[in-house]
Each structure stands twice: as structure tokens, then as C-alpha cells.
Amino acid sequence: MNSKEKILTAAIILFAQKGYSGLSMRQLALSVDLSVAAIYHHFPDKNALYLEAVRFSFSDKEQVFDQVWNSDCSAKEKLHGFIRSLIDVMLNDQNFHRLMQREILEANPERMQLLAKGVFHSQFCLLMQLMAELAPKQDAHLFATSAIGLAKYYIEYQPLLKNLPGWKLEHEIPEFMASHITSLLLNSF
Amino acid sequence: MNSKEKILTAAIILFAQKGYSGLSMRQLALSVDLSVAAIYHHFPDKNALYLEAVRFSFSDKEQVFDQVWNSDCSAKEKLHGFIRSLIDVMLNDQNFHRLMQREILEANPERMQLLAKGVFHSQFCLLMQLMAELAPKQDAHLFATSAIGLAKYYIEYQPLLKNLPGWKLEHEIPEFMASHITSLLLNSF
DNA sequence: GTCTATATGGCGATAGAC
DNA sequence: GTCTATCGCCATATAGAC
Incomplete structure (x- = not known):
């Protein structure tokens, strides 16, 4: 190096x-x-x-999700796979995740455009496509962002949520949270 | 002053x-x-x-939600009212919201405990109680955090989401987003 | 309770030797 | 491509007068 x-x-x-x-x-x-x-x-x-x-x-994150899209799972399984991958990426690369958080906090308009076009665009399109397939009559953008938002929230707020009543050990298990988010979305279609 | x-x-x-x-x-x-x-x-x-x-x-946020809990609405309407109030508080007091974001980013364990016990505890309990009423068989903590997470995400990520395909003007209208989040939760119970 | 003046050190950035 | 040395500035914090 x-x-x-x-x-x-x-x-x-x-x-x-x-x-x-x-x-x-x-x-x-x-x-x-x-x-x-x-x-x-x-x-x-x-x-x-x-x-x-x-x-x-940001340069090496794209390919993580490709195996989800390229698998021959059902649409529902792909949704679960995407959410699980999202959680894993954020947990495994905390530095990437924190840099993202800082960029969002800054909310610089030009940089947001750069991030959207240069980093997230293609993955977001694939997710929207999947949402449209699962729920053709719903707003795909809305449900795509809901999936991402829920996944991000559980990771970012874990340090806080641990201190609030009702918190359980299983709430920090990636597979458990991925399943919760997936079923929350699927049930609401 | x-x-x-x-x-x-x-x-x-x-x-x-x-x-x-x-x-x-x-x-x-x-x-x-x-x-x-x-x-x-x-x-x-x-x-x-x-x-x-x-x-x-943080000192003046508690009372905003009290009129929701004290109203004689149905449980479903209370959920909508809470989510709408949450969105309004965050939109109306961006400084509070940004300070919160910075605290979460920092994730200092002692400060998280302070925030949880001193600021959010009572409101979170009321929300969990409401969730338990709406869906007695579900994990109230999980659904309470889902509600908060979705509301927070839509506000924090708006500057980014505007630059992604499928974004619509209505996605930044508080009432529209509150309704989306409410129905997403209610449908999944 | 507020000021001016200052101590002390870290900051981003550069010049010029090797 | 890396170094030492240094510039000029701004940082946090304090001393002591009013």
C-alpha cells in the first residue's frame, strides 16, 4: 500500500x-x-x-448487494436479503456508516447530489423495482426509504434504545432485526 | 434574558x-x-x-406530546397524533434535532443513559403502552422504535432522498408522511 | 459581571533541503 | 516523496483592573 x-x-x-x-x-x-x-x-x-x-x-460497497439481486430467490426473500445485507454492511464497516451519518448531518446540497447520483442511485433503483414487484399499487420510493430508514435506525439508536424499557437482547441480532423489518413491510402491503 | x-x-x-x-x-x-x-x-x-x-x-420538549395523550381520541388516532407531533417538533426545532443527531453520532454511553432516563423515558413508555393496546401480541418496544425511526429518517434524509428517483413533492408534507408511517404500522399489526 | 491583555499551544499551510 | 523548520493565525483559558 x-x-x-x-x-x-x-x-x-x-x-x-x-x-x-x-x-x-x-x-x-x-x-x-x-x-x-x-x-x-x-x-x-x-x-x-x-x-x-x-x-x-464509498467505493467498495456496491458489490455487496449484487449477490442478493443476482440470486434466484423469491421477491420476498430478496427483500429480506437486501435488508440483511444493509445491516451487515453498516455493522461491519462502522467507519463508512459514521462518515455517512456525518454527511447527512452536514446536509450539504451539492454533496447530497453527489452521494445520490454517484453512490446510491443504482442500488436504490433496484430496491424500488423490487418494491414495485411486491406491491404494484404502492409508492415504491416511500417503501424503499422505509426499509432503509428502519435498518439504519436500529443500528444508530441501539446505544440509546438499550437504556429504554422493553429492550431485549434479540434487538441487536442482525437476523432478528432484518426479519422484523421485512415482515413489517410485507404485512403492510 | x-x-x-x-x-x-x-x-x-x-x-x-x-x-x-x-x-x-x-x-x-x-x-x-x-x-x-x-x-x-x-x-x-x-x-x-x-x-x-x-x-x-431538551428542557421544553416533554409537554408538546401531552395534549396527544390527554386527548379523547381513539388509539389509532393517538398513534397518528404522536407521529405527527414528533415530525412537527423536529421540523420546528431543527437545532434540537441536530443536537440530538450529534449526540447519537457521538454515542457516548453515559450520555445515552442520561438522555434515555432524563429526556425520553416517560414519552417512550406512553408510546409503548399505546402500541401494546393496538397490538397486544407484538413486541411493543420494537414497534415504538419503528415509529420513531421512520419519522426521524424521513426528516434527516430528505436532502438526500430528493436527489433519488421516485421522489414526490408530497414526501415533504408532514401530514402525508405521518399518515404513511401510521398506516404502515397499523397494517402490519 | 465584564473588560483588556496576554500566556501557551495547536492549527493549516509553505519553503526549501535532500 | 519526504523531511525539518517556520510562518501567521486562531484556539482555549487565565490574570488582574474596573
């Missing part, structure tokens, strides 16, 4: 943990055992480095 | 916008027309100021 990739890999982790203004170039340099000046050789400034780190972190 | 309240009120807005490390004491002092030293007279350090601002912003 060359220096540029090493810097980007570390930047993803540290930006996800500390946020943009929370991470200094000095800290980043220290963590990759380079000088600050060496980082500035590879990136024009801090903002460009951040944007490239976000893109880098 | 005294200086301390003035500082807290401004801090809520600015911390919500810029985050903890994104807001400097200089900026805050400037925005309330005081010196930095004056702020340090009222708060021991920046972190204490932040925590107090978070508490201050």
Missing part, C-alpha cells in the same frame, strides 16, 4: 471518529508515521483530502 | 450548526456581544458549556 492509500485509509477512520474539524493534519500525519508536509504533497488541502476519503470509503 | 441564558441560547444554535469542535469560544462570544472572558465567568470550560446547552435545549 503506497503512502496516498495509507493516508486515505487512516483518514477514513479518524474523520469518522472525530469529524472534519476534530481531526488535525498533525494527528493524521502522526498516525501514518509521515510528516504533515508529506500529506500536503499528496493532497492540495484538508478539504480535498476529506472529500477523497469519503469517496474512497 | 440574562447573560447566561443568552449564551446558552446562542450556543444551542451554533453547536447544532457547527458541532463541538467546529464552534470556537471567540465566535460564540462575538455572537452574544460579550468577551470570551465573560463566558468563562459563567461556565468552567467549553465542555461544561456544551453539556448545559444540550440539557437546556
Whole structure:
């Protein structure tokens, strides 16, 4: 792995943990055992480095879902598979997930457009198609977002929900949550 | 309004916008027309100021929902009323909502406990009670969180969802979204 | 309770040697 | 491509006068 990739890999982790203004170039340099000046050789400034780190972190997520779409399961099973994959991706790559959370919090219009077109578009279309197949008379966009929203919520809010009454151990088991979300959607069609 | 309240009120807005490390004491002092030293007279350090601002912003949210619980509507109407109120609170007080998002992102265990016990506990119990009434055989916690999660998602992700195919104008109308969420839940019971 | 002045250190970024 | 050294600025926080 060359220096540029090493810097980007570390930047993803540290930006996800500390946020943009929370991470200094000095800290980043220290963590990759380079000088600050060496980082500035590879990136024009801090903002460009951040944007490239976000893109880098998003670059390998597409293919995870392809095996769901390419399987010969039923539509219902595909919905379950997609939701399960979504949960797994977010749990397995917490840095990606936290970077996403920070981007959403920022809600910069141009960056939202970039994310939508460049990262989520094709997967979202496939999900909408699946929803249209399962419930032709419903608003596919609405139900696609409901699926994603529920999956994201259970992961992001787990640290809070654990402290509220009624919480059960099974609420943090991916397969259990995927099944709950899937049946919630299927029953409402 | 005294200086301390003035500082807290401004801090809520600015911390919500810029985050903890994104807001400097200089900026805050400037925005309330005081010196930095004056702020340090009222708060021991920046972190204490932040925590107090978070508490201050959370302090007036409880009562919004009381008129829902105290109304003589049916259980189904109460569910709709709660979800609608939740959406309204988040839309009307974006600073509160953004501070919440930042707290969730941080996911500090002690602070999550504080939020759960001190802020959300009683409302969450009332919602669970309602869920238990509507669907006695279901997991009330699971469905209560589903309601909250869906409401939160539609608001937080609107800037992104607008850029994805299938988005419609009605998706940003509070009443429309509240009805969608309510019927999604009710149909799945 | 608020000010001015200042201590002390970290910040992003650059110059220039190797 | 990486380094050391440094610039200029802004950060948090404090001292002491009023």
C-alpha cells in the first residue's frame, strides 16, 4: 500500500471518529508515521483530502448487494436479503456508516447530489423495482426509504434504545432485526 | 434574558450548526456581544458549556406530546397524533434535532443513559403502552422504535432522498408522511 | 459581571533541503 | 516523496483592573 492509500485509509477512520474539524493534519500525519508536509504533497488541502476519503470509503460497497439481486430467490426473500445485507454492511464497516451519518448531518446540497447520483442511485433503483414487484399499487420510493430508514435506525439508536424499557437482547441480532423489518413491510402491503 | 441564558441560547444554535469542535469560544462570544472572558465567568470550560446547552435545549420538549395523550381520541388516532407531533417538533426545532443527531453520532454511553432516563423515558413508555393496546401480541418496544425511526429518517434524509428517483413533492408534507408511517404500522399489526 | 491583555499551544499551510 | 523548520493565525483559558 503506497503512502496516498495509507493516508486515505487512516483518514477514513479518524474523520469518522472525530469529524472534519476534530481531526488535525498533525494527528493524521502522526498516525501514518509521515510528516504533515508529506500529506500536503499528496493532497492540495484538508478539504480535498476529506472529500477523497469519503469517496474512497464509498467505493467498495456496491458489490455487496449484487449477490442478493443476482440470486434466484423469491421477491420476498430478496427483500429480506437486501435488508440483511444493509445491516451487515453498516455493522461491519462502522467507519463508512459514521462518515455517512456525518454527511447527512452536514446536509450539504451539492454533496447530497453527489452521494445520490454517484453512490446510491443504482442500488436504490433496484430496491424500488423490487418494491414495485411486491406491491404494484404502492409508492415504491416511500417503501424503499422505509426499509432503509428502519435498518439504519436500529443500528444508530441501539446505544440509546438499550437504556429504554422493553429492550431485549434479540434487538441487536442482525437476523432478528432484518426479519422484523421485512415482515413489517410485507404485512403492510 | 440574562447573560447566561443568552449564551446558552446562542450556543444551542451554533453547536447544532457547527458541532463541538467546529464552534470556537471567540465566535460564540462575538455572537452574544460579550468577551470570551465573560463566558468563562459563567461556565468552567467549553465542555461544561456544551453539556448545559444540550440539557437546556431538551428542557421544553416533554409537554408538546401531552395534549396527544390527554386527548379523547381513539388509539389509532393517538398513534397518528404522536407521529405527527414528533415530525412537527423536529421540523420546528431543527437545532434540537441536530443536537440530538450529534449526540447519537457521538454515542457516548453515559450520555445515552442520561438522555434515555432524563429526556425520553416517560414519552417512550406512553408510546409503548399505546402500541401494546393496538397490538397486544407484538413486541411493543420494537414497534415504538419503528415509529420513531421512520419519522426521524424521513426528516434527516430528505436532502438526500430528493436527489433519488421516485421522489414526490408530497414526501415533504408532514401530514402525508405521518399518515404513511401510521398506516404502515397499523397494517402490519 | 465584564473588560483588556496576554500566556501557551495547536492549527493549516509553505519553503526549501535532500 | 519526504523531511525539518517556520510562518501567521486562531484556539482555549487565565490574570488582574474596573
